[in-house]
Amino acid sequence: MIERKAVSCGKCLLTAASIFIFGGAAFLYSGLYPMGADVPHNSLTYWVLETLRERSIAQAASDIEVPGDMDSPDRLLKGGGDYNDMCAGCHLKPGKTQSDFTMGLYPAPPNLSLDEDKQHHGSHDEGLDTLRQQFWTIKHGIKASGMPAWGPGHDDERIWNMVAFIKRLPDLSPDQYQIVTARGDVSEGNGH
Amino acid sequence: MKTQTLPRVLAISSLLFALSAQAHDPKEHMQNAEQADCTTMNDMDQTKMDMNDPITQAMMEKCKKEMSGMEGMSGMKGMSDAEEKAQDTAHEDDNSERHIDGGGSTKNHH
Ligand SMILES: [Cu+2]
Numbered sequence A: 001m002i003e004r005k006a007v008s009c010g011k012c013l014l015t016a017a018s019i020f021i022f023g024g025a026a027f028l029y030s031g032l033y034p035m036g037a038d039v040p041h042n043s044l045t046y047w048v049l050e051t052l053r054e055r056s057i058a059q060a061a062s063d064i065e066v067p068g069d070m071d072s073p074d075r076l077l078k079g080g081g082d083y084n085d086m087c088a089g090c091h092l093k094p095g096k097t098q099s100d101f102t103m104g105l106y107p108a109p110p111n112l113s114l115d116e117d118k119q120h121h122g123s124h125d126e127g128l129d130t131l132r133q134q135f136w137t138i139k140h141g142i143k144a145s146g147m148p149a150w151g152p153g154h155d156d157e158r159i160w161n162m163v164a165f166i167k168r169l170p171d172l173s174p175d176q177y178q179i180v181t182a183r184g185d186v187s188e189g190n191g192h
Numbered sequence B: 001m002k003t004q005t006l007p008r009v010l011a012i013s014s015l016l017f018a019l020s021a022q023a024h025d026p027k028e029h030m031q032n033a034e035q036a037d038c039t040t041m042n043d044m045d046q047t048k049m050d051m052n053d054p055i056t057q058a059m060m061e062k063c064k065k066e067m068s069g070m071e072g073m074s075g076m077k078g079m080s081d082a083e084e085k086a087q088d089t090a091h092e093d094d095n096s097e098r099h100i101d102g103g104g105s106t107k108n109h110h
Helices: A002-030 A043-061 A073-086 A100-104 A124-140 A156-171 A174-181 B002-022 B026-032 B039-043 B054-062 B083-092
Strands: none
Touching: A043 A124, A073 A156, A073 A174, A073 B026, A073 B054, A124 A156, A156 B054, A174 B039, A174 B054
16 A cells, blocks of 8 residues: 555656656747846746855855955055946946946846945945955856956956945945046056 | 968967957056046035045045145044044054055055
């Protein structure tokens, strides 16, 4: 009796699994899933991808050591110049709310000049985790999104400089942003 | 004729490679460098500026020359007293990199 039950239950599981697999494969090959960036994912796909991304980055970034001098003005200046050249087109700057990239990319690049609550509330440790994850994201990029990996061509110090800058970016007015990010230097003898 | 194609392709592709490797050097970005517009600093509410804030320090660093007069800066927090005082408070933090350039006598990078 018991044995029989176990067998039939195994069978029904097998059938369910194969229906699932064949159904899934049929759906994949049918070409019915909309891939265009102008149609958002359905909530299931969105949840799966977001969870995949967040867990992966949190895991990969957990051991990164954050430099002790993240508040140095020097980092702000160096990171600001790089941010303005390489990132502002997608991640915007104070006084700018839209670009072709923010309108057309999916997932859309987050506006890093806005105060995302995760940066200022939350504990000290959470703040450090944000820095770690931002560093990792900038260095390695994010698959199947518009976020490039900047590790090739930019050393870790330059990336930390940008992390330091992004940390203070929401506090900057457009005028302050202009001064901090301008590469041309009014004072002499500065060899950036 | 045909034999010349390969060297050419090699030359062009290695040139492109070399260029792409340079593309993210900070010096490369200097070509269309924007000048810092320090005049706007005069319009900022200086009573709200804090000399101990890295953003203020970064702007001062950028606009050193312009601000050498320091007129109208006495309203700023940390500026009201002698500069040494501002420097002291800055060093209370454990940040080693921090420095305040009041008079302009400072380290230049490189
Ligand atoms: Cu670059």
